[in-house]
Amino acid sequence: MLSEKMVEIGRKRSAIRELFEYGKARAAEIGAENVFDFSIGNPSVPAPKEVAETIAELLLSRDSLALHGYTSAQGDMGVRKSIADSLNRRYGADFDMDEIYMTCGAAAGLSICLNAVCVPGDEVLLLAPFFPEYKVFAEKAGAVVRAVPPLGDMSPDMEAMAELISEKTKAVIINSPNNPTGAIYSRGCLSAVAELLSARQREYGHAIYIISDEPYRELVYGERKPCFIPGLYGNTFICYSFSKSLSMPGERIGYIAVPRSMEDSRTAYAAVCGAGRALGYVCAPSLFQYVAAACCDLSPDLQAYIRNRELLCTGLRELGFEFVEPDGAFYLFLKSPEEDAEAFCMRARKHELLLVPSDSFGVGGYARVSYCVSAETITRSMSAFAALAGEYGLGG
Amino acid sequence: MLSEKMVEIGRKRSAIRELFEYGKARAAEIGAENVFDFSIGNPSVPAPKEVAETIAELLLSRDSLALHGYTSAQGDMGVRKSIADSLNRRYGADFDMDEIYMTCGAAAGLSICLNAVCVPGDEVLLLAPFFPEYKVFAEKAGAVVRAVPPLGDMSPDMEAMAELISEKTKAVIINSPNNPTGAIYSRGCLSAVAELLSARQREYGHAIYIISDEPYRELVYGERKPCFIPGLYGNTFICYSFSKSLSMPGERIGYIAVPRSMEDSRTAYAAVCGAGRALGYVCAPSLFQYVAAACCDLSPDLQAYIRNRELLCTGLRELGFEFVEPDGAFYLFLKSPEEDAEAFCMRARKHELLLVPSDSFGVGGYARVSYCVSAETITRSMSAFAALAGEYGLGG
Numbered sequence: 001m002l003s004e005k006m007v008e009i010g011r012k013r014s015a016i017r018e019l020f021e022y023g024k025a026r027a028a029e030i031g032a033e034n035v036f037d038f039s040i041g042n043p044s045v046p047a048p049k050e051v052a053e054t055i056a057e058l059l060l061s062r063d064s065l066a067l068h069g070y071t072s073a074q075g076d077m078g079v080r081k082s083i084a085d086s087l088n089r090r091y092g093a094d095f096d097m098d099e100i101y102m103t104c105g106a107a108a109g110l111s112i113c114l115n116a117v118c119v120p121g122d123e124v125l126l127l128a129p130f131f132p133e134y135k136v137f138a139e140k141a142g143a144v145v146r147a148v149p150p151l152g153d154m155s156p157d158m159e160a161m162a163e164l165i166s167e168k169t170k171a172v173i174i175n176s177p178n179n180p181t182g183a184i185y186s187r188g189c190l191s192a193v194a195e196l197l198s199a200r201q202r203e204y205g206h207a208i209y210i211i212s213d214e215p216y217r218e219l220v221y222g223e224r225k226p227c228f229i230p231g232l233y234g235n236t237f238i239c240y241s242f243s244k245s246l247s248m249p250g251e252r253i254g255y256i257a258v259p260r261s262m263e264d265s266r267t268a269y270a271a272v273c274g275a276g277r278a279l280g281y282v283c284a285p286s287l288f289q290y291v292a293a294a295c296c297d298l299s300p301d302l303q304a305y306i307r308n309r310e311l312l313c314t315g316l317r318e319l320g321f322e323f324v325e326p327d328g329a330f331y332l333f334l335k336s337p338e339e340d341a342e343a344f345c346m347r348a349r350k351h352e353l354l355l356v357p358s359d360s361f362g363v364g365g366y367a368r369v370s371y372c373v374s375a376e377t378i379t380r381s382m383s384a385f386a387a388l389a390g391e392y393g394l395g396g
Numbered sequence: 397m398l399s400e401k402m403v404e405i406g407r408k409r410s411a412i413r414e415l416f417e418y419g420k421a422r423a424a425e426i427g428a429e430n431v432f433d434f435s436i437g438n439p440s441v442p443a444p445k446e447v448a449e450t451i452a453e454l455l456l457s458r459d460s461l462a463l464h465g466y467t468s469a470q471g472d473m474g475v476r477k478s479i480a481d482s483l484n485r486r487y488g489a490d491f492d493m494d495e496i497y498m499t500c501g502a503a504a505g506l507s508i509c510l511n512a513v514c515v516p517g518d519e520v521l522l523l524a525p526f527f528p529e530y531k532v533f534a535e536k537a538g539a540v541v542r543a544v545p546p547l548g549d550m551s552p553d554m555e556a557m558a559e560l561i562s563e564k565t566k567a568v569i570i571n572s573p574n575n576p577t578g579a580i581y582s583r584g585c586l587s588a589v590a591e592l593l594s595a596r597q598r599e600y601g602h603a604i605y606i607i608s609d610e611p612y613r614e615l616v617y618g619e620r621k622p623c624f625i626p627g628l629y630g631n632t633f634i635c636y637s638f639s640k641s642l643s644m645p646g647e648r649i650g651y652i653a654v655p656r657s658m659e660d661s662r663t664a665y666a667a668v669c670g671a672g673r674a675l676g677y678v679c680a681p682s683l684f685q686y687v688a689a690a691c692c693d694l695s696p697d698l699q700a701y702i703r704n705r706e707l708l709c710t711g712l713r714e715l716g717f718e719f720v721e722p723d724g725a726f727y728l729f730l731k732s733p734e735e736d737a738e739a740f741c742m743r744a745r746k747h748e749l750l751l752v753p754s755d756s757f758g759v760g761g762y763a764r765v766s767y768c769v770s771a772e773t774i775t776r777s778m779s780a781f782a783a784l785a786g787e788y789g790l791g792g
Contacts, residue, residue, distance in 0.1 A: 001513070001566070001602040001603050002512060002513055002603075002660075002663060002664055002667040003511065003512055003513060003514060003515050003667055003670075003671070004515075005670070005674075006511060006512050006666075006667040006668075006670035006671045006674065007663055007666050007667045007670055008670065009669075009670035009671075009673055009674050010512075010665075010666035010667055010668065010669035010670025010671070010672075010673065011666045011669075011670070042461075042465055042466060043461065043465075044461070046459070046460035046461055047460045047461075047464050051460070051464070052455045052460070055451065055455060056452065056455060059448045059451060059452060063442070064442035064443045064447070064448070064643065065438075065439070065440070065442055065443075065643065067646075068443050068447070068643065068644035068645070068646050068647050069438055069439075069644075069645060069646045070438060070645045070646050071646055104500055104648070104676075104677070104678075104681075105676075105678060107676040107677070107678045108676040108677070108678075109676075110676060111674075111675055111676025112676070115399065115402060115536075116398060116399055116402050116406075117397070117398055117399060118399060119399050119400075133673075136673060136674050137674065137676055139674075140511075140674035140675060170397070206397040207397050207398075247460065247461065247464065248464035248465075248682075249464070249465060249466045250463075250464050250465045250466050250467055250679060250681065250682025250683070250685075251464050251681050251682055251683060252500070252678060252679070252680075252681050264398075267398060267403055268398055269406075270402075270403050270406035270407045271398040271399055271402040271403045271406055272402075272406065273405075273406035273407075274399075274401070274402035274403055274404065274405035274406025274407070275399070275402045275405075275406070276406075277405055277406065277529075277532060278401075278402065278405050278507075278532050278533065278535075278536035279507055279536065279675050279676070280500075280501075280503040280504040280505075280506060280507030280508070280533055280675070281500070281503070281504070282500075282501060282503045282504075282648060283646060283648070284648075285500075285646065285647050285648050285681045285684065286644075286646025286647055287646070287647060287683075287684075288681065288683075289646075
């Protein structure tokens with residue numbers, strides 16, 4: 001007599017978590033140094049020192065009741081102002097603090113936005129490959145999920161998208177830099193998406209929202225920078241998290257931005273407040289609201305990720321593997337030398353390489369390699385990758 | 397094309413929040429010292445010094461990646477063990493860490509439990525007077541809410557409850573010490589509830605859950621102590637928050653306990669995990685998980701609340717007001733001298749006394765007085781209460 005759906009979601013670990021748990025068990029068996037665990041997207045670069053300094057300073061300077069007390073449901077006013085100012089400075093945006101709503105991380109932000117816009121029977125489009133939890137959040141909000149297949153370069157197939165959008169479509173989730181590919185969608189690609197959605201909004205006479213999941217926005221290594229999507233398409237919610245940029249994923253702090261460019265933006269902001277309230281969020285954790293405000297201009301120390309990306313790309317290329325060129329985040333999307341990605345990942349596992357098969361991300365034939373590990377792990381894993389390549393007769 | 401329901405919930409502030417905002421505006425107008433704001437349940441006693449000490453020590457002793465990293469979804473293993481041990485020590489319970497699930501406060505806990513057990517069309521019973529957000533959380537989980545009216549002493553009318561329970565009833569929310577009355581339900585009362593629910597479970601052939609919301613469990617001032625409800629009734633979820641006991645409501649940290657005594661308790665625990673995941677909770681804030689574990693045996697400094705309760709009860713009694721004797725929490729439920737509680741509270745407002753009319757708590761004819769304020773505020777408010785009493789010809 002429990003909710004069968006919730007039991008199922010609680011019992012069935014994600015493929016990522018499953019592999020991560022296997023990795024921990026395997027490490028206990030044969031030693032952590034002998035397991036090459038590329039399963040999970042946990043930052044490997046410590047939080048900037050300013051995080052600890054800010055906490056220490058807040059403990060000294062602020063009254064306990066103010067520091068640990070409830071903030072208003074949408075977040076402390078000063079915090080929202082700092083974040084709006086930082087966005088305006090860095091992205092040439094024009095946010096006001098009343099367009100910012102503080103959340104318990106991006107997952108909460110996504111769940112809140114989906115519940116704010118969806119009613120049962122609505123449809124939500126995901127661009128494959130996509131982070132598997134999107135489906136869980138969207139379905140809990142009462143929506144039916146449709147996956148847009150990718151082209152060969154992992155950008156969305158616009159023709160397929162045009163066919164999948166219908167009068168029932170309420171939102172499209174976009175994630176750039178992308179998990180699992182590390183790719184940044186080009187401006188051209190996003191403009192095409194914006195154009196298609198704009199046309200359909202007019203045709204159907206109702207809004208179709210982009211929900212832009214941007215936890216990796218600051219983890220960018222090459223020439224390409226992520227687009228500021230509200231600049232292309234007004235009806236865009238931004239869901240941000242400080243999990244990756246400040247390396248504090250456990251602290252659950254982020255925000256939703258509801259730009260004025262959105263149709264009925266104050267009503268949309270009210271819907272966000274309503275969904276946050278109804279789901280039990282009350283307010284985002286107060287101490288870390290203040291930490292986020294103080295540290296929101298900081299960039300993470302990207303050198304370690306840049307070095308890892310270089311080591312991994314060079315090594316895998318030399319071994320004859322193919323992959324999507326990663327622009328950001330800390331993921332590399334490796335083409336499986338055989339069609340069945342699960343079989344490939346099982347074979348990799350025999351060499352103690354833990355890779356996530358792409359099937360749960362909504363496409364077949366790839367494996368996600370999370371390179372938020374030590375450089376040494378990557379270097380030492382190369383002989384295992386070489387043996388794996390050998391099994392498929394890659395490289396030469 | 398947004399969710400109308402979420403827009404409505406986002407726009408319509410709770411009566412409590414509404415009054416609190418009025419109080420802030422009024423304070424700006426005539427000076428904070430001239431407004432007697434008894435509207436909100438925000439702790440007025442600072443967090444125990446051990447909270448700041450623990451944070452400082454964690455910053456020094458723990459690696460940043462471990463301190464701020466994801467914990468497992470159900471909470472850090474060591475944290476759950478500490479909390480289970482503390483419950484066992486203090487309540488003679490027998491919890492194992494696998495029965496504890498860390499949450500972003502009690503509101504998240506309630507929302508998660510309701511979503512874990514309810515499917516659309518189920519009914520949830522609330523015992524009036526009740527905290528108004530219960531209705532918001534239960535309805536969002538797809539349930540229909542039924543309110544059990546109270547007897548004159550504000551304990552539940554068991555006959556009415558027997559009539560309201562039906563085959564659709566999935567859960568009953570119990571809150572003792574109670575918000576808004578401050579009353580603790582007697583063992584006799586809870587035994588009667590347990591007996592009634594047990595009989596109906598047998599009759600209908602399915603579980604009916606008690607969801608026990610216990611944020612005020614440690615804020616108890618008299619002889620009466622709250623019952624350990626799983627000892628009376630197996631199918632009980634406990635939702636706890638450290639908001640009041642450690643005076644850190646903004647930090648959003650608490651837990652759900654799913655006792656082994658529950659039918660299919662592992663399945664129920666899985667449903668809790670599933671609902672937490674589907675609602676976007678990921679994990680409870682990591683640093684404050686460790687703080688809660690280190691401080692979970694601490695009692696708040698109750699002296700200030702005890703003194704406030706004494707001052708308020710004595711003062712109001714002398715003026716001829718009637719009220720429910722408060723056993724705990726920091727609320728006093730004042731009988732309105734006229735039938736219309738809203739009219740009474742408007743009249744009180746003319747004397748700068750901000751009291752919450754009882755209507756949104758599901759009963760008429762009372763006003764909630766939150767005495768988590770300075771003792772000075774209470775002392776100084778007495779002339780305003782005297783003038784108000786005078787208008788009704790109380791006391792003589």
